[in-house]
Amino acid sequence: MSNEKPNYFDLVYQVVREIPRGRVTSYGTIAHYLGLKSGARMVGYAMNAAHTMPDVPAQRVVNRQGLLTGKAHFETPTKMQELLEADGVRVENDRVQDFDKVFWDPDKELGI
């Protein structure tokens, strides 16, 4: 049944919108939450098109190391860091400080 194909892009946007201000998460975490074990790339690619979607704080999504790998895709290379700092997240040398403290886990926060 389920003739509908799972549109992961949309699912990713839904999750990203739930990220609270001052928190961040990783591509792989979102992917895992959606059931994609190794679909982290998909999440990143979805973010590439996120600028077409409103209310999608892509700056709150970083890689597993807490690095702002996608900063180059923002309006300006420093925009991502500025947005994060505006959220209250400390960023230094393109890396989120206290990453484990500001980390937002959907499995934990939203529940499974």
Added chain:
DNA sequence: ACCGTGACGAGAT
């Protein structure tokens, strides 16, 4: 219709 590429991650060597 086919192939390559892409804001990543985990496992293998």
Added chain:
DNA sequence: CATCTCGCCACGG
């Protein structure tokens, strides 16, 4: 411990 390779889905050429 560092490096390499494969896998995941979608989209462009």
